[in-house]
Amino acid sequence: MLRKALLPSIFILLAYGFWLSPDFKVISAGVALFLFGMLSLEEGFRAFSGGVLEKVLQRSTDRLWKSLGFGVLTTTLMQSSSLVSVITISFMSAGLLDLSAGIGIIFGANLGTTTGAWLVAAFGLKLKLSTYAMPMLVFGVILLFQRSSQLKGFGYILAGLGFLFLGIHYMKEGFETFKGNFDLAAYAVSGYPGLFLYAAIGTLATVVMQSSHATLILIITALSSNQISYENALALAIGANVGTTITAIIGAMGSNAQGRRLAGAHLIFNVSTGLVAILFITQLVQAVDGLGQWFGIADLDFTLKLALFHTLFNLLGVVMMLPLIQPMTRLLVRLIPEPQIDIERPRYMVPSAVQFPDTAVEAVRQETQRVFDNAQELIIRGLSMEPERVLGDQDLDAELTAQRHYTPVDIDDLYQRRIKSLFSAIIAFISEASFTWKEQQSGSLHWLRDANSNIVEAVKACKHLQKNMQLYLFSEEPAIRREYNQLRLQVVELLRQLDQLRQQPDENSVLSLDETRLTLLEWHREQHLRYYRLIRDAEISPEMGSSLINDAGYVATIKQSLLAAATTLFIQGGRTKHAVERDLALDDAELNEILTLAEQARRQL
Amino acid sequence: MKTRKLIDRIRALFDDDLRSSQKNREALEEVLKQLRSKEKKFEAELQQEPSPERREKLEMKIKLVRSQRKKGIEKLKQAQQSAK
Numbered sequence: 096m097l098r099k100a101l102l103p104s105i106f107i108l109l110a111y112g113f114w115l116s117p118d119f120k121v122i123s124a125g126v127a128l129f130l131f132g133m134l135s136l137e138e139g140f141r142a143f144s145g146g147v148l149e150k151v152l153q154r155s156t157d158r159l160w161k162s163l164g165f166g167v168l169t170t171t172l173m174q175s176s177s178l179v180s181v182i183t184i185s186f187m188s189a190g191l192l193d194l195s196a197g198i199g200i201i202f203g204a205n206l207g208t209t210t211g212a213w214l215v216a217a218f219g220l221k222l223k224l225s226t227y228a229m230p231m232l233v234f235g236v237i238l239l240f241q242r243s244s245q246l247k248g249f250g251y252i253l254a255g256l257g258f259l260f261l262g263i264h265y266m267k268e269g270f271e272t273f274k275g276n277f278d279l280a281a282y283a284v285s286g287y288p289g290l291f292l293y294a295a296i297g298t299l300a301t302v303v304m305q306s307s308h309a310t311l312i313l314i315i316t317a318l319s320s321n322q323i324s325y326e327n328a329l330a331l332a333i334g335a336n337v338g339t340t341i342t343a344i345i346g347a348m349g350s351n352a353q354g355r356r357l358a359g360a361h362l363i364f365n366v367s368t369g370l371v372a373i374l375f376i377t378q379l380v381q382a383v384d385g386l387g388q389w390f391g392i393a394d395l396d397f398t399l400k401l402a403l404f405h406t407l408f409n410l411l412g413v414v415m416m417l418p419l420i421q422p423m424t425r426l427l428v429r430l431i432p433e434p435q436i437d438i439e440r441p442r443y444m445v446p447s448a449v450q451f452p453d454t455a456v457e458a459v460r461q462e463t464q465r466v467f468d469n470a471q472e473l474i475i476r477g478l479s480m481e482p483e484r485v486l487g488d489q490d491l492d493a494e495l496t497a498q499r500h501y502t503p504v505d506i507d508d509l510y511q512r513r514i515k516s517l518f519s520a521i522i523a524f525i526s527e528a529s530f531t532w533k534e535q536q537s538g539s540l541h542w543l544r545d546a547n548s549n550i551v552e553a554v555k556a557c558k559h560l561q562k563n564m565q566l567y568l569f570s571e572e573p574a575i576r577r578e579y580n581q582l583r584l585q586v587v588e589l590l591r592q593l594d595q596l597r598q599q600p601d602e603n604s605v606l607s608l609d610e611t612r613l614t615l616l617e618w619h620r621e622q623h624l625r626y627y628r629l630i631r632d633a634e635i636s637p638e639m640g641s642s643l644i645n646d647a648g649y650v651a652t653i654k655q656s657l658l659a660a661a662t663t664l665f666i667q668g669g670r671t672k673h674a675v676e677r678d679l680a681l682d683d684a685e686l687n688e689i690l691t692l693a694e695q696a697r698r699q700l
Numbered sequence: 701m702k703t704r705k706l707i708d709r710i711r712a713l714f715d716d717d718l719r720s721s722q723k724n725r726e727a728l729e730e731v732l733k734q735l736r737s738k739e740k741k742f743e744a745e746l747q748q749e750p751s752p753e754r755r756e757k758l759e760m761k762i763k764l765v766r767s768q769r770k771k772g773i774e775k776l777k778q779a780q781q782s783a784k
Contacts, residue, residue: 242716243715243716244716245716604731604734606731606735606768609764609768610761610764613760613764669727671720671723671724671726671727672727672730672731674724674727675724675727675728675731676731678771678775679731679768679771679772679775680768681764681767681768681771685767685771686764688767689760689763689764689767692763693756693759693760693763696759697756
């Protein structure tokens with residue numbers, strides 16, 4: 096109800112304001128242009144986020160100082176702490192970053208965002224920004240019409256900067272004329288009540304605009320035309336810092352526990368820094384005056400002093416909170432616990448993961464690995480074995496022979512609860528995610544979708560296999576018992592092999608798996624001949640023989656499907672190389688040709 | 701770097717399709733190189749191997765790598781032709 100009424104109320108208030116004051120209209124248009132510029136800038140950086148941004152993020156956050164530096168640098172470059180925090184949240188949701196690295200980035204982003212105030216205070220108010228804005232907009236828009244995604248990205252960045260400059264220009268113009276008609280400075284409130292009041296206004300303005308940058312530029316332009324007092328401007332800047340956490344909080348709403356913890360850390364950091372800044376405002380102002388003199392800032396240049404204050408109190412916050420990262424991490428983990436591990440529900444595919452191509456692919460990969468893990472366990476139990484024994488170092492042959500009874504499991508039930516639910520969620524996520532992406536990521540999603548289908552195929556084949564296993568695995572006839580044990584052995588040996596492959600993803604290639612596929616085809620061919628021989632020698636009945644022939648087919652399906660899934664899941668390396676290797680991998684007909692040639696050579700000998 | 705290669709790289713900077721086909725060709729060349737050294741390794745092992753059973757397995761592996769290489773060389777030829 097409240098949410099429904101909010102937008103019309105804002106519209107009515109703004110329209111009334113526009114009618115009342117043309118200057119207010121100019122200032123608001125400036126804010127709107129500024130925000131549009133930020134959106135365009137974000138879009139531009141997104142064009143480069145099909146890998147580069149994410150890879151840099153991944154590599155440069157393994158140490159706290161690195162993640163802190165990364166936060167400062169990227170926010171300085173992008174001039175948007177919101178974009179950095181949203182990317183960080185989506186990376187954490189996809190499981191690519193841990194909480195302390197995420198907190199480091201957020202702290203750094205808080206510091207990095209203060210560079211914006213310096214740029215505007217130092218250059219923005221002295222230069223006629225609209226002169227620069229016009230060519231930027233023209234060049235930017237021309238670039239937007241280009242085919243290359245890189246050029247398009249540059250176009251968005253250029254147009255974004257143009258809109259930012261134009262926005263600042265209009266805000267400045269608006270305040271200049273506003274000054275002649277109306278004196279906001281008359282509403283200045285001094286002392287602590289004023290500090291808290293203006294801090295609250297700053298918070299509210301940032302929550303509404305969802306950009307501390309925009310609020311800060313508004314404060315600087317208002318301050319430069321003496322519309323607000325210096326003291327109140329400081330309080331507004333503190334409030335803007337608190338209000339900026341709203342973007343991270345909104346971003347974390349669609350995220351998992353990790354993302355929410357990060358938003359929590361962001362809130363704790365900004366609120367406590369704000370409180371400390373308000374409490375020690377006199378000391379901070381003195382420090383700004385002292386440092387200002389040292390930097391050569393004129394006594395009455397309040398805009399540059401505000402920029403210095405903004406940097407100083409964020410720096411103070413970082414210094415104050417840095418030693419508390421570990422206790423804060425522990426507190427947040429306790430306050431926002433991971434939901435009870437529910438094997439049927441997706442853990443990584445959260446709405447925030449769908450925003451960036453690489454995080455979405457990674458989330459689907461992680462979920463598919465869970466589907467594989469569940470299927471692996473289901474297949475092992477379906478063959479009446481224990482996963483920990485199969486994947487350990489026990490002698491599998493001896494293990495199977497020593498087994499005395501069959502433990503049945505309900506494969507259908509396990510499939511519905513632990514595989515199908517995840518598989519369906521993956522399909523839904525992929526169909527939501529893949530519409531506008533670059534070919535590379537769509538290609539990766541295509542292979543991951545295939546990997547899921549392969550896993551399901553393997554599970555279904557295991558279900559068919561189970562019936563006869565139950566019947567013959569502990570039969571009185573030693574020959575049939577041995578053959579079914581051999582069938583089980585084939586599957587579990589492959590699972591053990593794949594588990595080893597998973598431990599060393601870099602040492603293997605897609606092409607090396609062709610060797611395993613060749614051995615599988617050879618085994619399948621030999622099995623048929625072997626079963627016919629057993630029937631001929633009356634070691635097994637023809638009924639048993641036909642069951643074995645069918646079940647060897649199911650075993651071949653399980654192995655082939657698991658191998659195909661493992662090719663996507665457990666072999667790493669560059670995307671292009673992976674695709675090339677897939678192209679060169681031999682199909683069944685080509686592998687069969689090698690086998691036939693080998694057989695002919697054997698016969699000639 | 702040769703001038704032609706340098707010009708190709710600069711052209712590829714602003715052409716998505718060209719860049720992706722160049723990357724593809726480079727990856728293909730790298731994979732073929734790896735396959736060649738794998739083949740040589742298996743051939744050397746075969747020369748030293750006395751056991752007939754293991755020799756048979758090694759021969760099979762060599763045949764497999766050769767088929768993969770053959771496929772790769774054909775793909776590389778196609779890629780080079782379409783780049784001209």
